[in-house]
Amino acid sequence: MSAADPDEVARDQLTAFVERIERLEEEKKGVSDDIAEVYAEAKGNGFDVKVLRKVIAVRKQDVSERAEQEAILDLYLSALGMQTD
Template identity: 70%
Template sequence: MSDQVQTESVAADQLKAFIERIERLEEEKAGIAGDIREIFAEAKGNGFDVKVMRRIISLRKKDRAERQEEEAILELYMQALGM
């Protein structure tokens, strides 16, 4: 077996391994997304506003300064629109 054929074989095996790992993770991600949808559906069934819950989750990902800056800009824009 020539060095080039061996190198191509190793590269193909490596590529296949990467693809298979990504495919497994994509399956897990889809399962987790389904679990999250079920939790939101359960919360909605218990009277919670899912849109607001999603907003809270988004806000919790940001630090305090970033949230304050965003709120200040929102307030400024609302004032500019007479809201």
């Protein structure tokens, strides 16, 4: 029984990594296409896609992060004389 050639083992590992990444990239593209379809459907039903994307981004944030960003936005708007409160 002979030991495996280290170059062959490394080549096989590299090939496996590349193939896994390629499969995941294809899955990611499929999911991205699905998301785009949902946004298009929402737009077709009269929803503002830019605002919908913002809602999705806000929902990803935790409460303290969102509060901090809102406070900074208020500060910047106030500094520019654009405060809406």
